[in-house]
Amino acid sequence: MTAETTAPGAAAVNAIEVRGLRKAFGDLEVLRGIDFSVARGEVVCVIGPSGSGKSTLLRCVNLLEEPSAGRVTVAGTEVTDPDVDIDRVRRRIGMVFQAFNLFPHLSALENLTIAQRRVLGRDRAEAERIARANLERVGLSDKEAAYPAQLSGGQQQRVAIARALSMEPELMLFDEPTSALDPELVGDVLAVMRGLAQDGMTMLVVTHEMSFAREVADRVVFMDGGVIVEEGTPEQVVGAPQHERTRTFLARVLDPAAAEVGEVAGGGAAGRRVDR
Amino acid sequence: MSVSKRQRARIIRGVQYGVLVVAVVVFALVADWHQLRMAFFDVGVVKALFPEIITTALVNTVLYTLLGFGFGLALGLVLALMRLSSVPPYRWIAITYIEFFRGIPCLLVFIALGFGVPLAFEVALDMNVTVMLSLGLVGAAYMAETIRAGIQAVPKGQTEAARSLGMSHGRAMVSIVIPQAFRIVLPPLTNELILLTKDSSLVYLLGLSLSQFELANFGRDALNEHKSLTPILIAGLLYLVITLPLGQLVRRLEARTAKAR
Ligand SMILES: Nc1ncnc2c1ncn2[C@@H]1O[C@H](COP(=O)(O)OP(=O)(O)OP(=O)(O)O)[C@@H](O)[C@H]1O
Numbered sequence A: 001m002t003a004e005t006t007a008p009g010a011a012a013v014n015a016i017e018v019r020g021l022r023k024a025f026g027d028l029e030v031l032r033g034i035d036f037s038v039a040r041g042e043v044v045c046v047i048g049p050s051g052s053g054k055s056t057l058l059r060c061v062n063l064l065e066e067p068s069a070g071r072v073t074v075a076g077t078e079v080t081d082p083d084v085d086i087d088r089v090r091r092r093i094g095m096v097f098q099a100f101n102l103f104p105h106l107s108a109l110e111n112l113t114i115a116q117r118r119v120l121g122r123d124r125a126e127a128e129r130i131a132r133a134n135l136e137r138v139g140l141s142d143k144e145a146a147y148p149a150q151l152s153g154g155q156q157q158r159v160a161i162a163r164a165l166s167m168e169p170e171l172m173l174f175d176e177p178t179s180a181l182d183p184e185l186v187g188d189v190l191a192v193m194r195g196l197a198q199d200g201m202t203m204l205v206v207t208h209e210m211s212f213a214r215e216v217a218d219r220v221v222f223m224d225g226g227v228i229v230e231e232g233t234p235e236q237v238v239g240a241p242q243h244e245r246t247r248t249f250l251a252r253v254l255d256p257a258a259a260e261v262g263e264v265a266g267g268g269a270a271g272r273r274v275d276r
Numbered sequence B: 001m002s003v004s005k006r007q008r009a010r011i012i013r014g015v016q017y018g019v020l021v022v023a024v025v026v027f028a029l030v031a032d033w034h035q036l037r038m039a040f041f042d043v044g045v046v047k048a049l050f051p052e053i054i055t056t057a058l059v060n061t062v063l064y065t066l067l068g069f070g071f072g073l074a075l076g077l078v079l080a081l082m083r084l085s086s087v088p089p090y091r092w093i094a095i096t097y098i099e100f101f102r103g104i105p106c107l108l109v110f111i112a113l114g115f116g117v118p119l120a121f122e123v124a125l126d127m128n129v130t131v132m133l134s135l136g137l138v139g140a141a142y143m144a145e146t147i148r149a150g151i152q153a154v155p156k157g158q159t160e161a162a163r164s165l166g167m168s169h170g171r172a173m174v175s176i177v178i179p180q181a182f183r184i185v186l187p188p189l190t191n192e193l194i195l196l197t198k199d200s201s202l203v204y205l206l207g208l209s210l211s212q213f214e215l216a217n218f219g220r221d222a223l224n225e226h227k228s229l230t231p232i233l234i235a236g237l238l239y240l241v242i243t244l245p246l247g248q249l250v251r252r253l254e255a256r257t258a259k260a261r
């Protein structure tokens, strides 16, 4: 996974390459030197306690946040280069948000076609053909006329995934895609993501779903305090963590009941499930 | 025996009704009904007002209002976007404009455009253009602030989702943020339309020809002719024919927005 080569198009180029990434909000340093990479077709899950900088890391990859220092390269294009056309880069990166962020004034189908038409310049017929194919892929063909407010959370999130897929991205970023969902709706969304992984999509997923990480991820990255504490295969990181911080975190996530007893003050992984 | 709280409340309410009944009775006895009717509702005068009060006056009121509203809305949107611009001079210009035109009477703008401009520049503006500019310039200042608040009320996640799909800032504004902002500001904008309907009466200043009369002017002219308050009452009722349904619309839109949340 050493990819110092930067020739665009070369098969060896990683999908995501992050070097010395730092991000500060005012005095608060949220990312304190991150180095990691995601190979083409790889599924990487990022885990870690609340406030450890997982979302910020994801948002630095498609420049929703501007890094304070360091380099981020996506499929051979250095996005931190000031001359790069970021709108062009973002087309190739799908992003799925915790809060879905569907466009409430547009139907499901229009949610999927608007960027295809306005950004990629596809005509209506082609955009709708691609949109319908992607709605079918997430199992929502019958909902194309529905508005977001008429859909359940799980359905909204699947439409959001289909919206990102309609741009035919090279990689997908997921920021806690199931954290805002009622427990019984989580499965449908994870099933869609599992299917994507099987189809070979490159995915960087922030999640608290340990069973998903264990089953689907090629690699798990554990973050705490703005640094990567450890990374490796799911068996290594989730199964046999090397660091005390990782063990503490996993104990909380895997057994929330025990954590609530042990940590009355809230916060942490157990607290976050309650706070929505 | 002391009175309970509930009994006291009943007594107070009874007294209030009593006072009201006495006032109505006294008014009914004292008032000169014949003279009141002749002043406010002289059937002969009413007949003389129609149909011109509708075909000319009401139509012109609506026309002037829509001219001012249309121009004000377009300018207000531009000002709102300038107000939110990342380029400071744009913000300064927008703020100065908004503060200036919100702070001066609309009447003054009518005088400036109707008399000042023709005198100073020796060009006479078309009547409709003068009305459009006068009402629009002031209306835009109010609408700009309303629209700005609406744009800021659209959740940040909407812009982020749009940008993450590769939309430019401008494209995200046009396709995603502004359509949602307009839903939010529809009720206050309709209120602005009601205010403009009433302000359109200020065109009387410009010295109108008969065919340009709107409701207020028409009413005043007929008042002089018939020496009766009837035209004023009818003109007032016709304003209500415009503004009451709009007010109803505002309430419906507000209820809809409240439900959508
Ligand atoms: N725009 C911002 N301005 C200021 N501080 C911010 C901003 N965004 C994030 N932060 C701070 O950065 C820190 C890391 O935030 P981040 O959202 O990356 O954490 P996270 O690991 O995703 O946590 P969670 O699991 O709760 O989503 C937090 O302390 C947060 O308050």
Ligand SMILES: [Mg+2]
Binding pocket: A054, A055, A056, A175, A176
């Ligand atoms: Mg987060």
